[in-house]
Amino acid sequence: MSTASASASGAPADAGDLFLTFEIDGGLFGARVSDVHDVFAIQSTTPVPLARPDVAGLLNLRGRIVTAIDSRVRLGHPRRQGGYQGAMAIGVERDGESYGLIVDRVSEVLRLEPGRFEDNPVNLDARWREVSRGVCQLHDRLLVAIDIDRMIDAPAAADAGFGAAA
Amino acid sequence: MDDILSEFLTETAENLETIEPELLRFEQDPNDAATLNNIFRLVHTIKGTCGFLGLARLEAVAHAGETLLGKFRDRTLAVTPEAVSTILRSIDRIKEILADLEATGEEPAGDDGALIGELEAAAEGHAPAAAVPEAPKVGPNGEKWDADQGRFLRPGEVSLADLEAAFRAADGPVEDNPEAAPPPAPAPAMLRAPDTDDDEARGAGSLATQSIRVNVEVLEQLMTMVSELVLTRNQLLQMVRNMENSEFKVPLQRLSTITAELQDRVMKTRMQPIGNAWKKLPRIVRDASRDLGKKIELRMEGEATELDRQVSELIRDPLTHMIRNSCDHGVERPEDRVARGKPPQGTITLRAFHEGGHIIIQIEDDGAGLPVARIREKAIGKGLVTASEAAQMTDAQIQRFIFAPGFSTAAKVTNLSGRGVGMDVVKTNVELIGGQIDLTSTEGFGTVFTIKIPLTLAIVSAMIVGSRGGRFAIPQIAVLELVRAGGPGSETRIERVNRTRVMRLRDRLLPLVDIADVLDLGTDARAEGAEPGMEYVVVMQVGGNRFGLMVDEVLDTEEIVVKPLSSLLKGITTFTGSTILGDGSVIMIVDPTGIAAHVGEIDQTADERAATADTGTDTAGAAVSMLMFEAGGREPKAVPLSLVTRIEDTPVERLERANGRAVMQYRGELVPVIHAAGDFAFAAEGSQPILMFSQGARTMGLAVDRILDIVHDRLDIELVAHTPGILGAAVIKGRATEVVDVGHFLQQGHDDWFEAATRERAPPRRVLLVETNPFFRNLLAPLLQAAGYQVTAVESTEAAWRLHARGENFDAILADTEGDPAAAETFASRLSEDTRWSGAACLALTGGTLPTPGSFADAVRKSDRHGLLAALDYALKNRGEAA
Known part of the structure; x- marks a missing residue:
């Protein structure tokens, strides 16, 4: 199990949610620890032809087949260079299926009170607006709270396709 | 529900399942005492147990049935199909009551008086007079007192003492022990005892004590776990293989053997003889043949062929439907059969056998076969295919239209089938379990349906291929053969027609698609192992479509466990799932049906373009x-x-x-x-x-x-x-x-070729060309156009009449008489009587020979273009003079 869930178990529930923070293309993001199943390093992926551009491929995680999503592509950034080997992924379980969100770096777990979040800036890119639950001001940088479920779903906004990324 | 009751339900359901085929066998051969004894004992068991459990309704029905059977057994009553029908109906009633009993735990209310009356009437009314005096032998009074049961006997009932005596006295190969049917029959376990006879068919009963009932779910879970174990074993093996002198080698070898054995055993627990899925079919055929007034014999071959329980379950309904279809549409009425020189009794043969890791089920009838002309007509009528497309199709392709959704050839809807939800549902169900269905049919001689299904759904044999550095698994069920093309020493090579790749395989053109194109793998370098200029072609068959899938390399064949794709990937029809290979890597499993659809798309767009350009196409046979x-x-x-x-x-x-x-x-x-x-x-x-x-x-x-x-x-x-x-x-x-x-x-x-010719004669003469053969239509239309005629070409006389209805008029009509001479003659005679079109010069287009014109003004050979133009010119001139 990840360190994220380990620290989650000992925390009082009313002091705000625990967030697992990670970086995607230089930006800082956070996902609610309760949404995260595990964190793992990727050994190898098998590409899935004809799939959505943000599908990095399938991988074998201890006998389970995990569908890996490249968060960069999902958020409209260029595809990760140099393949996925060694990359970190955040594991999610949904309807008995396993998904992995490939991120650049997984960092610490933070406790963030609900009051610290602000609504999405109105000028935020549509693709981001879809997956963002709000923005939190940390003392030196901004953290975008990500709805992992939305990350797995296909982009809804018509103009938020994968044209630029593919 | 208490244990005894649920035990009774299971037991009875099994008994009933055996009783039906036995009864039908008995109907065929009323002298088979062993079969009758068997039936009698089963019904008696049901009755006895019902009495014990206080199920009055069931007991009464079973009792009446038993009485009738008793008469048969004593040979005081002749076995008639009607009587057997009545017994079958009583068994149906028992089943109904049992179903309610299972659902509610209580016997449902209801009146079986009519049915019991029928059974009693059959037992008494139709009984020969000799039977009557036989009954009073038992006791001195009209109503007999049965000491064992402590009550008066019902009409026709036999006292248990008598019953026992009858059992002992029963002749035939069955040797019952005296204690075999202990009165009263209290528990199923005791009643199993008499099954210790030497008859093989009933030998299973003696095994009852050595078998236990296991919930199917437990077996399913076991299977899943074993699958996982196999995968883990494969991974371990792969790891150790790369190590020199590993101490793990020996224990791992043992683990491997044990795993393989375990897998084998667990698979076996799920295996069932296919005969289980066939049990209901004899009854269905019997009832259908009675309802339809046909004589049909159902032959079953290979009932012992084993297949996975899950597959067996899934194939049951499609089979039932197909057998019904064969009875209804396949086998003809006795008088029609005799008229065709066949025996009055039709035969449906149901066959099962193993073939290369698959099970093949064939349903063969010696009936009328599939009417190609009618199917073609209907396919066109339903818009499944255009007339010109249909004209290019082979008979076998036309016949496969019966698998198209909503297609039904039956002229009228019968009780059994013909509602048009038939074969497409069957096909879908078969494909759902990774199977395939095909047919061959000869009009007048019968039809053979062939279903090919995997033995088990859990583990699939697959071919691992490589293309552009990626690896993919292709289920073996769709693979016909593997051909190496274009390499040194290879006889086959890949040719191109325009940009379409084809390969000649035993004198047939095989359309090819590159898996890299289908999966959009890009133009990366081919896999390292691939030799330059050489391709592997995986020849695949999906339904009636044969095509070749080009791959860079063929790596291995492996037993794989199919894992479903995540919902995010479900939309990709080209894959059925994924799996983990022995080396731990994930691989995509290609869906043959999806690939076939891709090939079909190519064909279809080609057809569409051809249709709009009105160029091309083909012919058969000329x-x-x-x-x-x-x-x-x-x-x-x-x-x-x-x-x-x-x-x-x-x-x-x-x-x-x-x-x-x-x-x-x-x-x-x-x-x-x-x-x-x-x-x-x-x-x-x-x-x-x-x-x-x-x-x-x-x-x-x-x-x-x-x-x-x-x-x-x-x-x-x-x-x-x-x-x-x-x-x-x-x-x-x-x-x-x-x-x-x-x-x-x-x-x-000549940019002005056509115009120039047209200008020579003014006004242009209008010619209607009625030609079913698209090749000649495309050949003759430009020719006539070049000769200065304004040509309208249609593919059928129906289309011609549609033009007539639209108010079109023509100076000359050329009609093909080669395809259907009779229809052409009808067309011509109708023309001569028509008020508007009778004035047109009507010429017959013939194939090789020149027949008598009939209602036509003249006949001309299609291949003789000079003759054709001369004849047309002459006919038009004559007409001009006449007008």
């Missing part, structure tokens, strides 16, 4: 003289010889340029020359072979690289080309050949 030549490449091209006026071998110097176009002097005039492969392809020196085409005063030349041959052959155009100037491809003398569309070049040569 023998035509073709001139073969080469132009722009080694692939042979061909043109119908009848269109060529002359073949000229012209010195290059005589070809001149005028107005940017190649021309040559020919018989005192300047004639345009076009090269079949384009303007740049003219020979630089020496001589240039040119095919001359003339029409009226106009002549043009078609330059080619080399004249090859003239062949007289049946022309089977197989693929429709996308290119203007090409009608399609055909195998001529064993070579893939492009058939050139002369009309295209004629038009190119």
